[in-house]
Amino acid sequence: MRPGASSPVKAGFWACLPAGLGSIPFAVVVAVGAAEAGLTPAETLGMSLIVFAGVAQLAAVELLRTGTPGLVIVGVTVLINLRFVLYSATLRGWFADVGRGGRVASAQLLTDQAFATTAAAHAQSSVPEGHEMFRYYLGAGLCQWSCWQGGTALGVAFGALLPDSPLWRFSVALVFIGLGVPALRNKGAVVAAGAAIVVAVLCRGLPYGGSILAGAAAGMVAGALFDRGQR
Amino acid sequence: MMWLLIFGMAGVTYALRVVFLGGGAEQADGRWARWFRYVPASVLPALAASAVWGEPGPDDGRVPRLLAAAVAVGIAQLTKNTMATLCAGLFALWAVMTFWP
DSSP states (O other): OOTTOOSHHHHHHHHHHHHHHHHHHHHHHHHHHHHHTTOOHHHHHHHHHHTOOHHHHHHHHHHHHTTOOHHHHHHHHHHHTTHHHHHHHHHHHHTTTSOHHHHHHHGGGOOHHHHHHHHHHHHTTOSOTTHHHHHHHHHHHHHHHHHHHHHHHHHHHHGGGSOOOHHHHHHHHHHHHHHHGGGOOSHHHHHHHHHHHHHHHHTTTSSTTHHHHHHHHHHHHHHHHHHHHHO | OHHHHHHHHHHHHHHHHHHHHTSOHHHHSTHHHHHHTTHHHHHHHHHHHHHHHOSSSOOTTHHHHHHHHHHHHHHHHHHOOHHHHHHHHHHHHHHHHHHOO
16 A cells, blocks of 8 residues: 555555546546537536546547437447446455445446556555455545546536647556556466557457457456466 | 436446446356456556557557657556656657657
């Protein structure tokens, strides 16, 4: 845990802060896109509050702008967010002795950033599995939730005035690099990461986050096959 | 209608999030564990690679982004610190974009 952090919740919050801050420009982009697609400020803020899934929100506003039917948008949301099933299954194993009510209530906080922060702590063995890991995840999730809602509000209020910069957009990638590199602690993880990168780049033409799903699936299979070959 | 769409998106997203978190331990253990062991090592590089490489086709910013990402990977490996990685990567991208011929 971060030195000086007195509880797992605070440690998770602080650990997720770079990722959370890095997502603020993305939230601003989503809010500006939503306004251009015809959503009112209340609808934009409401979408961030109750959907709370950045890539899916961005896809939705893009599809709304082109007049796509609502059912198709919901279907696309399922496709984009399928990765949450992987995250959910992984976290379930790490929260083994946490009560069902807490796990069900905390599911809304599950995002790329909260999962990545928790996974990095797990990979470094800096937080024990169980209740401490669960509270660490809650802190990370609350941090990401706060940053996302703040960024959306910023975008609703001032989005039209902000300059567009490639540095802002690149910050999202940098956060994933900062969280991902420390997780590569053994040969199997390096093999999985290599396969994920190659497949994600090769499949980058796939719509709706398909390249990420394909890359992740390839990495998981490569890692599992590597483990089998080592036995 | 917009609120109906928003609640529909929220409903399916929550269902995907809670499918294993809300279930019993037996759902997440055993046969799943082997496959999910490498989720962090697979998902994070896939997310980063997609963001760094960008969309298919010509992209003037790809080389600067790849160089900055290489710097970021080095700093992440050295420091294990996300904020240091973020700052170093942003500085590297700014420098490459400024001085790239």
